[in-house]
Amino acid sequence: METILEMKNISKHFSGVKALDKIQFDLRKGEIHSLLGENGAGKSTMIKILAGIHTPTEGQIFINGKEVKIEKVSDAKELGISVIHQELSLVPYMTVAENIYLGRMPSKKSGFVDDRKLEADAYKVLERLGVQDVIHVNDYPANLTVAQQQMVEIARALSVDSKILIMDEPTASLTERETVQLLEFVQMLKNQGVAIIYISHRMDEVFQISDRITVFRDGQYIATRNIGEVTYDDVIRLMVGREMKDVYPEVNLTKGKELLRVEHLDDGKFLKDISFELHQGEILGFYGLVGSGRTEIMRYLFGVDKGAAYNAWLEGREFKVSNPKEAIEAGIILAPESRKEQGLVLIQDIRFNTVLAILDKLIHGVKTDKKQETEIVEKYMKKMRTKATSAAHITGQLSGGNQQKVVLAKCLATNPKILILDEPTRGIDVGAKFEIYKMITELAEEGVGIIFISSELPEILNLSTRVITMHEGQKTGELAREELSEELVLKYATGGANK
Numbered sequence: 001m002e003t004i005l006e007m008k009n010i011s012k013h014f015s016g017v018k019a020l021d022k023i024q025f026d027l028r029k030g031e032i033h034s035l036l037g038e039n040g041a042g043k044s045t046m047i048k049i050l051a052g053i054h055t056p057t058e059g060q061i062f063i064n065g066k067e068v069k070i071e072k073v074s075d076a077k078e079l080g081i082s083v084i085h086q087e088l089s090l091v092p093y094m095t096v097a098e099n100i101y102l103g104r105m106p107s108k109k110s111g112f113v114d115d116r117k118l119e120a121d122a123y124k125v126l127e128r129l130g131v132q133d134v135i136h137v138n139d140y141p142a143n144l145t146v147a148q149q150q151m152v153e154i155a156r157a158l159s160v161d162s163k164i165l166i167m168d169e170p171t172a173s174l175t176e177r178e179t180v181q182l183l184e185f186v187q188m189l190k191n192q193g194v195a196i197i198y199i200s201h202r203m204d205e206v207f208q209i210s211d212r213i214t215v216f217r218d219g220q221y222i223a224t225r226n227i228g229e230v231t232y233d234d235v236i237r238l239m240v241g242r243e244m245k246d247v248y249p250e251v252n253l254t255k256g257k258e259l260l261r262v263e264h265l266d267d268g269k270f271l272k273d274i275s276f277e278l279h280q281g282e283i284l285g286f287y288g289l290v291g292s293g294r295t296e297i298m299r300y301l302f303g304v305d306k307g308a309a310y311n312a313w314l315e316g317r318e319f320k321v322s323n324p325k326e327a328i329e330a331g332i333i334l335a336p337e338s339r340k341e342q343g344l345v346l347i348q349d350i351r352f353n354t355v356l357a358i359l360d361k362l363i364h365g366v367k368t369d370k371k372q373e374t375e376i377v378e379k380y381m382k383k384m385r386t387k388a389t390s391a392a393h394i395t396g397q398l399s400g401g402n403q404q405k406v407v408l409a410k411c412l413a414t415n416p417k418i419l420i421l422d423e424p425t426r427g428i429d430v431g432a433k434f435e436i437y438k439m440i441t442e443l444a445e446e447g448v449g450i451i452f453i454s455s456e457l458p459e460i461l462n463l464s465t466r467v468i469t470m471h472e473g474q475k476t477g478e479l480a481r482e483e484l485s486e487e488l489v490l491k492y493a494t495g496g497a498n499k
């Protein structure tokens with residue numbers, strides 16, 4: 001197969017950080033080439049170089065054998081490179097059609113946008129993806145699910161006739177079903193001759209769709225292999241540079257006294273009559289499709305959203321908070337799913353963000369206890385293997401997965417009685433995932449009650465001591481660890497039956 005893209009000796013340094021160090025990479029026409037590596041390995045940095053967002057410190061890029069310079073985003077576009085970034089980038093106040101043709105809208109002789117042509121063209125692109133009936137050209141991104149927004153981004157890439165399509169963790173916030181659909185699209189594009197660079201921390205899908213894989217570690221090129229020539233364990237070893245035997249820690253927990261009881265939670269719109277209880281030492285899994293209401297329940301309990309009717313008791317005492325601060329004081333903390341919106345102050349460093357929720361505890365008189373602060377910050381950086389130059393690293397400049405680790409550290413630092421984790425391992429690499437699973441089970445052993453929301457079925461099945469399934473705002477099932485099976489959980493979560 002002919003090589004369409006070649007990168008030679010590419011380095012990228014950010015004031016002191018060698019994000020990439022003389023890496024190499026090549027891409028063939030009509031192949032899916034996955035780029036793998038731990039959080040902070042340099043994957044997104046390489047992608048941003050191809051997208052014209054970063055210029056390399058050194059090295060050469062060739063397209064169809066000819067050396068090219070990609071100095072700005074428009075250079076990448078002209079070369080037929082389209083990128084779907086880790087964070088979605090649709091313009092919220094523009095329609096689907098306008099987003100697809102952003103910066104290239106057809107105009108009439110008068111100079112005004114030719115709306116009719118715009119809509120017709122957009123419709124044709126959506127049709128090529130087979131989603132014209134689900135996504136309407138005049139819809140706004142806010143009305144679409146994350147999966148649909150992603151389809152719009154793919155439609156944009158298709159509409160410019162991309163030769164190279166790059167996807168940076170496209171399935172990170174998709175459900176299993178949406179993931180299957182997306183992978184089918186990717187396969188279809190490949191068959192149409194598009195060359196695809198694919199980044200994902202989900203190993204199963206990497207094995208399912210890749211022709212080749214390339215592994216980076218700490219900004220360095222490690223290896224390229226045909227997918228047929230490597231095993232799952234080989235790939236993990238290449239990525240983490242050490243042997244990793246277990247993916248899940250042993251879960252052997254004893255249920256203690258009741259911590260939280262919630263009865264008849266109803267918000268009058270979507271959530272209907274939700275009741276559950278949580279005990280010390282439990283990891284209570286919440287499984288359901290994205291949008292099934294799991295996050296909404298927790299936001300009411302934590303005091304982020306208001307307006308739901310319910311009765312709740314925390315350790316036997318009536319419990320209702322009017323804001324997150326009160327919840328934290330009562331011993332409950334919520335690690336939110338969307339770190340960009342709710343989790344971090346991105347212009348501040350790791351230290352600032354880690355102790356953000358416990359500042360008042362660290363203040364003695366007028367001074368903060370710097371020594372204790374440092375201990376806490378370093379403990380969590382070490383535990384989760386956060387990759388950063390130091391605790392003074394600005395969080396906005398950390399890789400996606402490392403930002404997620406800081407969000408978790410901030411929550412754990414509050415020493416909660418109840419820890420609510422909403423998709424805690426989204427975007428986290430295999431090695432660090434294990435560390436996070438271990439931390440969750442250790443906390444449960446110490447008597448913390450854990451609510452664990454996840455769309456990844458394997459981790460729900462392996463970690464939970466009990467699972468509640470949700471479907472369209474309702475609780476559809478509750479299964480003890482002994483009863484757990486993939487089939488049953490999926491059946492209840494898709495509304496197939498109630499238990």
Ligand SMILES: Nc1ncnc2c1ncn2[C@@H]1O[C@H](COP(=O)(O)OP(=O)(O)OP(=O)(O)O)[C@@H](O)[C@H]1O
Pocket residue numbers: 014015017018019037038039040041042043044045046387388397398399400401402427429
């Ligand atoms: N703008 C920036 N300024 C300073 N350092 C940066 C910047 N962007 C990235 N880095 C650093 O470069 C390294 C590589 O980051 P990159 O985002 O490429 O990792 P990644 O492989 O995509 O990780 P993840 O799987 O977590 O998304 C990290 O150490 C990160 O902190």
Ligand SMILES: [Mg+2]
Pocket residue numbers: 043044045086168399400401
């Ligand atoms: Mg990344």
